[in-house]
Amino acid sequence: MVNLKVKREGGKLYLYVNAKELHDMLDAVGATHTNDVYNDRPATVFAVVDAGRNQISTDSLLKREYPYKADLSRVYTEPPSIQNIRRLCESAHEQTRKVLEHYQPIDISIEIQKKVVKG
């Protein structure tokens, strides 16, 4: 559903996110989007990564770019350790679940019953 990779290119660390399958599922339930990103996203203050908690932002999972590439050098104010990077990747599971819950379709069926009082 979602694939994450951290790659080192030209001395920089890049985060690659491929959420095509997740997006297919969102499309099926009627989530709307622009060319770049889905509308009505879960509230978050981090565009790419929450560097303090080593957590990927839900916004990163909702970019309609395959794969979406983010420069981690610009995200972290101090170099992340390998452990930090590992936690970042592991956070994708929880964040994906948040996205799914946010866009979860709700089927509401209303049944109106009316009784006629005999005179």
Next chain:
Amino acid sequence: MPRYFWCHSSSLRIGAFNLPAFGSRIYQDATELFEGNWGTTYVNDKILFMADSSIGSADEQRTALAAALALGGLTALPPGFSTIGKYAVIRHNTNGLAYYTSDGCGPVLYSMAELADYVEPMRDTENYTITCVADNAIQLDQRYMPPIGELVGSAATAITAKTFPSDQSFRTCGHCGRTGHDTRTCAHTEQVYDKIGVELEGRWIDLNAVIRRARADGLTAAADGSVNAGNSDARAYEIQTKPGSLGQTLSQVVKYYPDEADKSCGMHVHVSFKQATDFTCLSSEPFFAYFKERWETWGAANNLAPLGEFFARLRGANTFCRPNTETPARLTNTDRYFQLNFSAYGEHKTVECRLLPMFVNQALSVSAIQELIDIYQVFLASPEAYGLTLPEQGIDIPAAEMQAQIIEQELEVPVAYTLVLDRRELELEDILPPAPGMLRVAIPGGRFDMAMLRKIAELQKARVA
């Protein structure tokens, strides 16, 4: 009188040749050689080729060497050595090549293995001329040339080469710190480090003058309580070089090297990197293993005593530089007493290597700094080749799990709505029956049309009848 020795030995115990015309000192063994003879250039194991530090200038070195070579009594000269013109002394055979540069940058010896990698011999190619000889015939004599690799046709046999810089200003590759090539021809295509700074701990005899000169050159100096005071007149202190390139750093190290040092002195090398995320790669277990392996090799190649200070530190016997074994959870919040201190990033934006002792021989220190830079360069050029795998994650949430959540939400909605229906039902029951003569009609869906009116009229007629 400058002294020049050329020695040949099958081991490091040097059977030095007595050259009375150039001095009477004979080096008895390798230990003596490693103790403070700055400017020594040698090829280890098989051949030793060295210049004594008492030869002050390049001209003197050349003169001495040329004279030594011209001396008929020097039967120890290996075949292939000769003087070329006024400045060059060249030896080229299948084992290696030695050459002298016109501006005093040598002497330099290379093994064939090293030569095979070099296209150009020096970094700053504008200020020197090299004459190379193969089989006693001049092949090339011009600037920017020759491609030494082409001169050398055979593989290394038994020679292990180590190049030490002279006491003159020397040139090293701006990327990897090695001599013999430049940044354009370096195997490492990109310089990963930014600046280097070295903490020199030790004792200086004329400390005040040294500090004055150092500060004038932009270095900093501070008292260091961790350095033993010693029994001589020399006073303990610490001098920190001005951060700069490898060449600038080595020049400062040579210029302000302490007069005395012991095992209480460390040479801490700070290196900053162009990419902050390089710290991520260096703080990994594969790098720790590579770091240890390279230093073991370096120590052995330099014949450092297995029980000496360097290997003691490498083994972790010194509590101020313990081996790194685990990846730190957070780089800037770690103990600094490790061989690689990553917490230095917080203050200096550097990795501090605390492994190196203050070698008595400054040539060793220079070589060690070059080695450290090379270790960083080589590893960061392709960390994957040394076992560093960056994390990767694939997430797949089962569809069944998704379905269960949908059901959960469906249950919530009818409960709220049923209450509303119940309330309406109660309201209907509470309505009083219609007044006499009146008819109550239920209108399905609330729609009221002509058909309904007609039906009501028929019901009313039937009731009246």
